[in-house]
Amino acid sequence: METSFIILMYLLLVNLIGFYLMWADKRKAKKDAFRIPEKTLFTIAVIGGSIGSIAGMYRFRHKTKHSSFTIGMPLILLIQIYVLIRFLLPLYALN
Numbered sequence: 313m314e315t316s317f318i319i320l321m322y323l324l325l326v327n328l329i330g331f332y333l334m335w336a337d338k339r340k341a342k343k344d345a346f347r348i349p350e351k352t353l354f355t356i357a358v359i360g361g362s363i364g365s366i367a368g369m370y371r372f373r374h375k376t377k378h379s380s381f382t383i384g385m386p387l388i389l390l391i392q393i394y395v396l397i398r399f400l401l402p403l404y405a406l407n
Contacts, residue, residue, distance in 0.1 A: 327364030330356045334368025334375070341374070354384065362389040 333356060337348040353375075357365040366385045368374070375381040 323360050326356060326359055326361040327367075330361030330364035331368040331371075332364075334365060335372050338372040338374035350380070353381075354388075357385055357388045360392070362386075362392055 330353075333348055333353055337353065340347050353365060362385055366389065369376060369381060369385060
C-alpha cells in the first residue's frame with residue numbers, strides 16, 4: 313500500500329474522531345454528564361485531527377468561548393501546516 317494513501321486515511325480518521333469528540337462532549341455538557349477531558353481534545357488535534365476538531369468546535373458551537381480553544385486549535389493547525397511545508401513536502405519533491 314502506498315505511504316501517501318496510508319497517511320491520508322490516517323488523517324481522515326483522526327479528523328473524523330476530532331469532529332465526533334466535539335459533538336460528543338457538547339452532548340455530554342447539555343446532559344450534565346461526565347465530560348471528555350480537554351487534554352484528550354487537544355491530543356487528538358495535535359496528532360493530526362486539528363481540522364476536524366476546529367470544524368466540530370464551530371459546527372456545534374462548543375468551546376468557542378474558551379480562548380485556549382479558539383487560539384490553541386488554529387495555532388496547532390498552523391504549526392502542522394508549517395511542518396508539512398517545511399519538512400515533509402521537500403521529501404516528496406526529491407522523489
